[in-house]
Amino acid sequence: MLIPLDQARGTGAHFNGMKLQARDVVIHHRRQRYGDMLLAVDGVTFDVADGEFVAIVGPSGCGKTTFLGAVDGLLPLTSGALALDGRQIDRPGHDRAMVFQQPSLLPWRTVTGNVMYGVELIRIPKAEAQSRAKRFVDLVGLEGFAESYPLELSGGMQQRVNLARALAVDPEVLLLDEPFAALDAQTRETMQQELLRIWNETRKTAVFITHDIVEAVYLADRVIVFTARPGRVKEIVTVDIPRPRDLRVKREPGFVEIERRIWESIREESARDGLAATA
């Protein structure tokens, strides 16, 4: 059951009206191969407001994905608290939905069947589930492909299905784990633009993980920079570029300045990580 954040043991955290709250989140990542627990995230604290789009960037291996897995409820916290609308997160739930890095579609189900997957798990009438699936297949621009199988689709189209599947459960928070990382550069830009269009229509609170700084700045209201492992919040950069944002915004001086600042920040971390590794 969901525990009110105020009762979360030992955190001293209080619900402050924010959509998503992370308080001193510490996560150990179990490594079967090495037989140990790796400290992946070490005291992450930040809030996400309702309807806000937040991107998390950081050097590779900084615990971004681990952190997102915990927000999804797939990984346990060592200490600290994560709360959605003031209720503590301790398991997967329909109030969160993840868009995975790999499309991870059931190959034996059609596009519609895959979009239905999450919807089937919330108890709503079958007819409504179907009409909902259809709506989101259309929303992500796949109306001609509702009955196609995933293996007949391009990588970009598969990721559209992945996105529709998450949106269809109508989550409070949308979690995106480097969803465009495996796409080619052109498709990635198209998908970024598409994501903004779709996000604009749904205005879901979104947490987007990426290692692509331009992508983070283009999409997000705020960019959270993680330190090298173990991940901590190094810096939170507000992106005050007005919406709607055209792809051309990526060439504007204000954008480039924010991008450069984050780049410096991450470079510092990568260098530190490199030194630590050789020491």
Place this chain on the structure above:
Amino acid sequence: MAERAEEPIKYDSLPNFPAEGFAGTDLGPTRVPRDSPVRTTPLPPQTLFQRHEALLIGSFGVAVFFVAWQAVASARIWSPLFLPGPVDVWQAFLELVNDGELATDIAVSGQEFVIGYALAALVGIPCGLLFGWYPRLRYIFDPFITFFYATPRIVLIPLFIIWLGIGVESKIAVIYLGAVFAILINTMAGVRSLDASLLRVARSFGAGDLHIFRTIALPGSVPFILTGLRLGTGHALIGVVVAEYVAAQHGLGRMMMIAGSTFQSSKVFVGLFLIAAAGLLLTYGLQRIERHFDAWRPQR
């Protein structure tokens, strides 16, 4: 709040945009264009030969084989007792049919096969699914599975005859044991090789164990289950013949054994062809089922 971030781009209003669009690329800005002006030209129609190439060439090969076989047999270099030709085999077949013996043999062998194989599928598939899904069950049963799979189960025939007699029961036991492990081991492998990312998706959406089993483990294992069933038919057919060789009252295996020990080579060939025909039919049937479940795989 802003209105829609991006208006759909009007393709034809863009300068330098090719009239036929960028077919096959994922550039659709707001909608993947279903009605994009893709120019296509139909392929030239295939000839009758092209459409049935595999079947025609295959049949031709078989025909050549039979003609050559008949030619060698007709030359009578060896006595027909030693090497009968296809015509001799056909005559032996008609003779056996007229005797009325063959129908009984086929019925008995068929009954043994159907019961033994059905039992193997009924036990092998559920057990394979369970052992694949629950590691602890697998730890318990793995030694037994390995032991039986590694041992030629034929050596158990004398025991089965002692326990179950020389009737159909001992044959069913041999056939069952022959087929069940191929089915079980393949099903188990199917469950164990499930795509971990799909399991993660299911968990992320809050699916319980039973739901994951029904929506991911079961459909994901279907190709493996069908492979197991296909291998199982081979093992089961071997079981039919060998079990009847040892001791039986009726059946194709017994017919072949007696014919062989009395130099009626033509009858041995009749049995051989009947068993082979059964194997072919079963394989064909399972392939049809496989194709049905494989509708999602793009055509090769």
